Amino acid sequence: MKNRTRRNEGIDRPQLLHCRTDAHRPASRAGTVKTSRAKTWLAPRPGAKNLGREQPVLPEAECGDRSRCMTEMPFEVRLALQDLMTDYCYAVDALTRIDDLLDVFTEDAVADFSAIGLPLMNDRGEIKKFFDAVFADMSHHAHYITNFRPVSYDGDQAAMTAYVIGLGRSRDGNSVEVHVCYGFECVRRQGGWRCRHYTITPMLPLPASLDEIHGEH
Incomplete structure (x- = not known):
């Protein structure tokens, strides 16, 4: 042309x-x-x-x-999803804010951590049970989230991925570092956007300490 x-x-x-x-x-x-x-x-x-x-x-x-290419998404929706994923990281890192963490998700949300050897959770109740145990075991958390990428958008439904470096230290002195990709499939509700399907997939080989710390939850 x-x-x-x-x-x-x-x-x-x-x-x-x-x-x-x-x-x-x-x-x-x-x-x-x-x-x-x-x-x-x-x-x-x-x-x-x-x-x-x-x-x-x-x-x-x-x-x-x-x-896998970036999709077209309204700027305000993109910011809302980025904020939602960032709010999740802040709640996980606080190690005490379970209510704030659960507020990121719909009541029937699925959190699938099976790709990193951790559980598949089928609703808020199972997500709460998992993170209650994680918060009890960990003394420190730090999650750094970047490379936000809109994946799909259709009115009241949208999806985004992001790269995450997750660091943690357990109360028994063990430590863990993972390089993963978060996937959030979200829906718009009266109170704003909420995640209804959350996945974690590895980007680098996973350390043995991940299973040692979280494997029994």
């Missing part, structure tokens, strides 16, 4: 080919990707000088599997 130019105050500028936010996204059939954010990257015109303002448009293959 040939680039078309438009004239603005005597300066030819390239047609916008791709709209991007902070992650690689494939182009649509029309050659553009809709976004609710204003930031755009321009494809350089053939033979045009690089004035330091142009950014290369990465090919669709850079994004890999389409299902």
Whole structure:
């Protein structure tokens, strides 16, 4: 597809080919990707000088599997989900705020930790039982969450993933460090967004101390 130019105050500028936010996204059939954010990257015109303002448009293959590419999501929804995941980390790290932790979830929420060798929990009651035991065993927690990525959005349902480094020290002196990915599938309720399905998947090999500390819960 040939680039078309438009004239603005005597300066030819390239047609916008791709709209991007902070992650690689494939182009649509029309050659553009809709976004609710204003930031755009321009494809350089053939033979045009690089004035330091142009950014290369990465090919669709850079994004890999389409299902893992960042999806379009309203900015306020994205912030709400990021806040929800961050609130969860703060509650886990406090080691005392079980009510705040449970408030992140719907009543029928599923928390699936099976990918890291821990339980699958099928409602708030089972989530509470697990974390009551964790809080009793641990003296310190620190969870660092980043790389938020919208996965899906459909009105009152949305999903997001994030990378997490989790650190902990148990009361018997054992310590643990994990590098994992959190997945939150959320629904909009009267009080805001809540997580109804939560998964943890490993990104690096898991330490033996994880099972030693939490394996019997």
